[in-house]
Amino acid sequence: MSFLIDNFVELTVTGLVLGAVYGLVALGYTLVYGVLQLINFAHSEVWMFGSFAAVWVTVALGVAPGSALPIVIGVLLLALLAAMAVSGGVALLLERVAYRRLIRLDAPKLVALISAIGASFALAEFMGLRDRIADFFGLRDTLDPYVRSARDNTRFQNPLQTEGVFTVGGYTVSNVDIIIIVSAILMMVALDQFIRRTRTGRGIRAVAQDSEAAALMGVNRNRIIRATFLVGGIMAGAAALLYLMRFGVTRWNAGFLLGVKAFTAAVLGGIGNIRGALLGGFVLGLAENYGSALIGSEWRDVVAFLLLVVILLFRPTGLLGESLGRARA
Amino acid sequence: MRFSVKTGAPLLAMALALTACGTSGGDDEEASGSGGGEAGTCEDVAIGYFGALTGAAANLGINIRNGVELAVNQFNDENADCQVGLEEYDSAGDPNQATGLATQAIGDETVIGIVGPAFSGESDTAGPIFAEGGLPTITASATNPDLASNGWDTFHRILGNDDSQGPAAASYIQDVLQSQSVFVVDDASAYGAGLATIVEEDLGDAVVGTDTIQTGQTDFSATVTAIRDSGAEAVFFGGYYAEAGLLVQQMRGGGVDATFVVADGVKDPGFIEAAGDAAEGTIITCPCLPPEESQEFFDAYQAAYDTAPATYSAEAYDAANVFLEGILDGNTDRESLLEWVNDYDGEQTTKTVKFDEDGEVENITVWAYKVENGEIVADQEIETN
Incomplete structure (x- = not known):
């Protein structure tokens, strides 16, 4: 107990950092659920592809840590753009290949769920087997820095050096901590405004409320569904870069655990609720850290999921419990 | 997905075994060679590698497999009239997959010795199956001490626990x-x-x-x-x-x-x-010797795999050679090969290999x-x- 109190600030900040990543990934689950009432289980792979895109940008540019600030910012922005583009692209591909026909045929939700799980396996294995794929096309040597040790952790050479900014309660908050928490909140606010104020955002809300009525009012449902996947993917891409800045490595199956946690965050905050996703992420990240500190790291998931169950017992629709469709304009 | 691999692989193995049986009686000798184990006067004898080739810790397993493969290839080059096959059982380091693969290995009569299982967790679940099937194993890497005290008489460990x-x-x-x-x-x-x-x-x-x-x-x-x-x-x-x-x-x-x-x-x-x-x-x-301590092995491995031998490659090479020497000595079934391993006392690249009652190697560094x-x-x- 005294350990938790003595290190309260550190546990809180690192918990919030992790929670910010959970929250951004959770947005993808929440958006798609809000519009289609289906859980896009392949969203974790959308995130994973984004993380590799960011890694490959730094590999291609080969920037050493400690470069001049403009270069560092430029590289990080490029990595961010690449991660967002790749994640968004993979999300669109998923929608096209795994969902569109099922949605059009009005297939049972379970069928779409299985399709999503299948797509998740396929995408993860594709990344895990990328060395063999390169072999197949005879590009193994050219692509070596991108495909070597495909099953192992791949390191992200962060061009930004972690530096302490200020000290609070015995913990030195680093520049990376601040960047992650602030950008997550900014992205969330931007997305919230996008949903509330733009034409596409209004369309998303309309389809979420009643897709048939929305179609009658002239909303192009397919276009809105595509936009929803794209926006969720872009958020996952941003989350991927932030994750790499903090944790430094990614792996072909890194999405699985993170996906489960992000999905949990989405449910915790109220699935279909955009603000709830980030709040759920923060609560989950903090619960994991406090739980680890109280009893030991092996109990972190037990504590986190017990909390989830208890919260859902009292608030079955999650902390904020409002659906996307009923979000106020 | 796992289910289909488990059920599919034995079926495939059976199909291959049947093809081998069908053709070996005929005059087309080469056809029988394609059915898994290489045919020769050692008559369809193979040793197996058991451990991760994929999965999160695959590198450790691949080093071991390479050591075994090098030993088998060298042996086959030197003994034209005794060709020994190599079967690979990729457990991905997963104890749950190990049981199915161990049963599969037991079912393949040509496999008379196993180098592995590579990790302690999978050794724990696969060990009883190997013991029941009387298939001798020498692990070149699983270092959990409890493994030796289960009374599996097929268990051997070629390094310190x-x-x-x-x-x-x-x-x-x-x-x-x-x-x-x-x-x-x-x-x-x-x-x-x-x-x-x-x-x-x-x-x-x-x-x-x-x-x-x-x-x-x-x-x-x-x-x-x-x-x-x-x-x-x-x-x-x-x-x-x-x-x-x-x-x-x-x-x-x-x-x-x-x-x-x-x-x-x-x-x-x-x-x-x-x-x-x-x-x-x-x-x-x-508990492994630096590979550069044995120059001859180091060079051969480097030449074969274009990379320096890594952790436990040398131990795996030794384990495979203990089996191969036994096979050359005429121990071409599981029972006699097990006896050979139990009584073994000889010089290998990493150490003088001699196993005690529990299958632990004496002489540890x-x-x-x-x-x-x-x-x-x-x-x-x-x-x-």
């Missing part, structure tokens, strides 16, 4: 590093937790804190906080290289500069790949390795008393 590695790591921490306070972390695996417990017991009062992480976990911030809070001078981690790389990186990122001490499961370039500069100065114990400039280099042999 964690009862020798644990105390060696503890004595290195106390005598060489002279650390007064040590934080012990384990990954709850049969290997990692077992090793961490031994180190903890040996260090006694010097242990200032412990924590358990999970394999597959990527965020260790709570653990890092606990380590910093304890003020430990050294951190011992019992586990594999994937988590070790992340842990040391987050330790250094969190401003913890305690010496990082790990064991053989981390002795892999994948550790440095993941940890980068944070890996520098890490101490790795291993533990070495300390150190990460320097992104390479794992031999530091010194650890004296244990």
Whole structure:
């Protein structure tokens, strides 16, 4: 107990950092659920592809840590753009290949769920087997820095050096901590405004409320569904870069655990609720850290999921419990 | 997906065996060779490699497989009239998959010796099956001590177990590093937790804190906080290289500069790949001889795989050679090969191999390795008393 109190600030900040990543990934689950009432289980792979895109940008540019600030910012922005583009692209591909026909045929939700799980396996294995794929096309040597040790952790050479900014309660908050928490909140606010104020955002809300009525009012449902996947993917891409800045490595199956946690965050905050996703992420990240500190790291998931169950017992629709469709304009 | 692999693979093996039977009676000798085990006067004899070739810790398994393959290839080159096949059982290091694969290996009559299982967890689940099937195994890497005390008469281990590695790591921490306070972390695996417990017991009062992480976990911030809070001078981690790389990186990122001490499961370039500069100065114990101590093996391996032999390649090479010598001696069924291994007493590249009652090798050495400039280099042999 005294350990938790003595290190309260550190546990809180690192918990919030992790929670910010959970929250951004959770947005993808929440958006798609809000519009289609289906859980896009392949969203974790959308995130994973984004993380590799960011890694490959730094590999291609080969920037050493400690470069001049403009270069560092430029590289990080490029990595961010690449991660967002790749994640968004993979999300669109998923929608096209795994969902569109099922949605059009009005297939049972379970069928779409299985399709999503299948797509998740396929995408993860594709990344895990990328060395063999390169072999197949005879590009193994050219692509070596991108495909070597495909099953192992791949390191992200962060061009930004972690530096302490200020000290609070015995913990030195680093520049990376601040960047992650602030950008997550900014992205969330931007997305919230996008949903509330733009034409596409209004369309998303309309389809979420009643897709048939929305179609009658002239909303192009397919276009809105595509936009929803794209926006969720872009958020996952941003989350991927932030994750790499903090944790430094990614792996072909890194999405699985993170996906489960992000999905949990989405449910915790109220699935279909955009603000709830980030709040759920923060609560989950903090619960994991406090739980680890109280009893030991092996109990972190037990504590986190017990909390989830208890919260859902009292608030079955999650902390904020409002659906996307009923979000106020 | 796992289900289909488990059921599909034995069917495939059966189909292959049937084809082999059907053609070997005929005059087309080459056709029978294509059915898995190479045919020759040693008559459809194969040894198996059992362990991870895919999965998170695949590198460790591939090093071992290569050692076995090199031994088999060299043997087949030298003995034209006795061609021995090599079967691979890829468990992905997963104890749950190991049982199905072990049953499959038992079912294949041509397989009369197994090098592996590579990890302790899978040895635990596959061991009883090999014992029941009378299929002799020599592991070149599974170091959990309890494995030898299950009464499996087929079990052999060609290197020191964690009862020798644990105390060696503890004595290195106390005598060489002279650390007064040590934080012990384990990954709850049969290997990692077992090793961490031994180190903890040996260090006694010097242990200032412990924590358990999970394999597959990527965020260790709570653990890092606990380590910093304890003020430990050294951190011992019992586990594999994937988590070790992340842990040391987050330790250094969190401003913890305690010496990082790990064991053989981390002795892999994948550790440095993941940890980068944070890996520098890490101490790795291993009951394995530095490969450069045996030049002949080193050169042959380098020539065959275009890379230097890595952790346990030499041990696996030795284990395979113990079997191969037995086969050349005419022990071409499981029962007689098991007897051969039990009675074996001979010189191999890493040590003089002789197994005791429990299948443990006598004559054990533990070495300390150190990460320097992104390479794992031999530091010194650890004296244990």
